[in-house]
Amino acid sequence: MLFRRKRQVPESVGFQIGRRFDNRPLVLPWPNMPHALVSGLTGSGKSVTCHNIIGQLAAFPDVAIVGVDLKRTDMTLWAPRLTRLATSPGEADDLLDELRRLIDARTQTLSEFGALRWNPSFGPWMVIVIDEYAELSAVDTSGLSGQPSKQLEAHFRAARTTRQIRLANVSSIARLGRAVGFTLIVATQYPTVEVLDQQVRTQLDIRLMHRVASEEQVAVCLGSGRASTISAKSIPVSQPGGLWVVGTPDSPEPVRGRADFVSADAIRERAASTAHLQWPAETVFSAEPVVEEVF
Numbered sequence: 001m002l003f004r005r006k007r008q009v010p011e012s013v014g015f016q017i018g019r020r021f022d023n024r025p026l027v028l029p030w031p032n033m034p035h036a037l038v039s040g041l042t043g044s045g046k047s048v049t050c051h052n053i054i055g056q057l058a059a060f061p062d063v064a065i066v067g068v069d070l071k072r073t074d075m076t077l078w079a080p081r082l083t084r085l086a087t088s089p090g091e092a093d094d095l096l097d098e099l100r101r102l103i104d105a106r107t108q109t110l111s112e113f114g115a116l117r118w119n120p121s122f123g124p125w126m127v128i129v130i131d132e133y134a135e136l137s138a139v140d141t142s143g144l145s146g147q148p149s150k151q152l153e154a155h156f157r158a159a160r161t162t163r164q165i166r167l168a169n170v171s172s173i174a175r176l177g178r179a180v181g182f183t184l185i186v187a188t189q190y191p192t193v194e195v196l197d198q199q200v201r202t203q204l205d206i207r208l209m210h211r212v213a214s215e216e217q218v219a220v221c222l223g224s225g226r227a228s229t230i231s232a233k234s235i236p237v238s239q240p241g242g243l244w245v246v247g248t249p250d251s252p253e254p255v256r257g258r259a260d261f262v263s264a265d266a267i268r269e270r271a272a273s274t275a276h277l278q279w280p281a282e283t284v285f286s287a288e289p290v291v292e293e294v295f
């Protein structure tokens with residue numbers, strides 16, 4: 001698939017990631033996109049949908065994109081357009097810390113300018129894509145075999161603290177980020193309460209649900225009120241990328257559709273052609289607001 005240009009999306013303000021089954025474009029709102037949850041079983045198309053979203057947003061000059069990909073799928077292909085990419089727990093911790101600090105800096109910028117809402121003249125919109133959120137909860141167990149139990153205990157104690165800080169940072173980003181131009185996109189196979197904290201989940205207003213296994217999972221992905229109207233079998237295995245979307249201006253109620261396929265080659269091409277729009281980390285994370293003078 002070739003990424004569409006923005007002007008080919010006339011029906012709605014936003015960007016297109018596929019087609020609805022009524023043949024209208026499947027559009028996500030932009031700018032000011034709410035946070036989104038991308039869910040579904042393994043192989044259902046979550047990562048491709050994330051690539052799709054990144055690919056569309058990559059074309060906007062006022063968008064900085066950061067990624068967390070602890071499963072090391074192919075988000076690295078986007079590296080030329082990404083401000084930062086974390087592929088290890090340590091890198092994710094650093095990145096989430098920096099994003100948390102950026103929220104404070106941006107909140108201060110808003111108050112200094114007496115502004116109520118973020119505006120790209122203060123700095124770029126921030127898009128944070130976390131592919132397989134459950135990996136953020138995992139505790140690193142590498143190199144532990146044969147360690148004495150005292151050291152193991154200390155390791156797990158430290159790891160639990162690190163994990164708590166990491167998840168608290170995501171929670172802050174989810175709660176406070178929208179006001180300062182952040183959009184969080186969380187992909188997970190396990191959108192359960194154990195994996196995805198209620199505080200984060202309730203902030204993910206847009207839901208993109210790929211194929212799931214049960215009505216319980218429909219309830220978790222789309223909200224309990226919808227589980228009775230949408231069958232878990234409504235997306236066949238033979239249709240990866242098939243999804244239900246809810247929470248966009250076009251779809252206040254769930255709408256069935258399918259995301260476009262994005263190949264690795266299409267990603268490479270898009271990353272190369274938009275690399276000049278990459279926001280360097282030094283610019284994005286510097287406390288100084290980037291205000292362009294307009295005469």
Ligand SMILES: Nc1ncnc2c1ncn2[C@@H]1O[C@H](COP(=O)(O)OP(=O)(O)OP(=O)(O)O)[C@@H](O)[C@H]1O
Nearest residue numbers: 041042043044045046047048189240241259260261
């Ligand atoms: N929109 C789509 N159209 C056609 N085929 C698709 C689409 N999305 C995904 N696929 C196919 O399904 C495969 C799995 O997709 P993807 O890697 O996105 O799944 P996933 O949900 O991220 O799985 P996992 O949980 O294992 O990471 C892709 O390699 C591709 O072949």
Ligand SMILES: [Mg+2]
Nearest residue numbers: 046047073131
């Ligand atoms: Mg995936």
